[in-house]
Amino acid sequence: MARWHKPHRVFLVGPMGAGKSTVGRELAALLGLEFVDADTEIERRTGASIPWIFDLEGESGFRAREAALIDELSQRDGLVLATGGGAITTPANRDALGARGVVVYLHAPVEVQLQRTRHDTSRPLLQGDDPRGRLEGLMGEREPLYREVADIVVEAGQGRARALAKRIVRALEGAAAE
Numbered sequence: 001m002a003r004w005h006k007p008h009r010v011f012l013v014g015p016m017g018a019g020k021s022t023v024g025r026e027l028a029a030l031l032g033l034e035f036v037d038a039d040t041e042i043e044r045r046t047g048a049s050i051p052w053i054f055d056l057e058g059e060s061g062f063r064a065r066e067a068a069l070i071d072e073l074s075q076r077d078g079l080v081l082a083t084g085g086g087a088i089t090t091p092a093n094r095d096a097l098g099a100r101g102v103v104v105y106l107h108a109p110v111e112v113q114l115q116r117t118r119h120d121t122s123r124p125l126l127q128g129d130d131p132r133g134r135l136e137g138l139m140g141e142r143e144p145l146y147r148e149v150a151d152i153v154v155e156a157g158q159g160r161a162r163a164l165a166k167r168i169v170r171a172l173e174g175a176a177a178e
């Protein structure tokens, strides 16, 4: 079989709890690429947690930081980038991700998103009294945007992170062969 051309930039998109941060790290290891998580990188650079940034600067302040980082990192070679679930709501991010790398949409049902995020206080958008309703509402708004920007869609609601990462590698190989 001919050697496949490994992508130099893989961008993970999808809702909170789909596993972008977790699967992204496994995927990068399998591909021998650097892994960067956008939220973690924002926290590292600012010295502030995501909830703190939302408190101080509002969601719009966070989105501005996120967009600047995505513009920078989407031009870096040799990385897997896990974006935050709302990154694709910024049109410039969709343009940058779509044009500069392979975009993988990790899809997970709302029930799974809820189970995986329910004990976590690090996601400001889910700290209200109806996280399920919030996740449903966000999926309604964002699902078309995830699909618009995605080159590959992977069902990420079941299976361990490592197995999902292997599945993504196979999908990337398939896409490269097309």
Ligand SMILES: Nc1ncnc2c1ncn2[C@@H]1O[C@H](COP(=O)(O)OP(=O)(O)O)[C@@H](O)[C@H]1O
Pocket (backbone or CB within 6 Å): 014, 015, 016, 017, 018, 019, 020, 021, 022, 023, 082, 116, 117, 156, 157, 158, 159, 160, 161, 164
């Ligand atoms: N495939 C998986 N199976 C089981 N638990 C998972 C899986 N992927 C992620 N998780 C867990 O779900 C939570 C959210 O995962 P995370 O990677 O932070 O999602 P995202 O970055 O998409 O919001 C974490 O506690 C993580 O350990």
Ligand SMILES: O=C(O)C1=C[C@@H](OP(=O)(O)O)[C@@H](O)[C@H](O)C1
Pocket (backbone or CB within 6 Å): 014, 015, 016, 017, 020, 021, 039, 050, 083, 084, 085, 086, 087, 122, 123, 124, 125
């Ligand atoms: O969906 C969103 O708008 C957000 C998702 C979070 O990232 P994860 O999708 O990695 O949880 C983080 O960027 C922030 O809390 C906002």
Ligand SMILES: [Mg+2]
Pocket (backbone or CB within 6 Å): 020, 021, 037, 039, 082, 083, 084
């Ligand atoms: Mg994440």
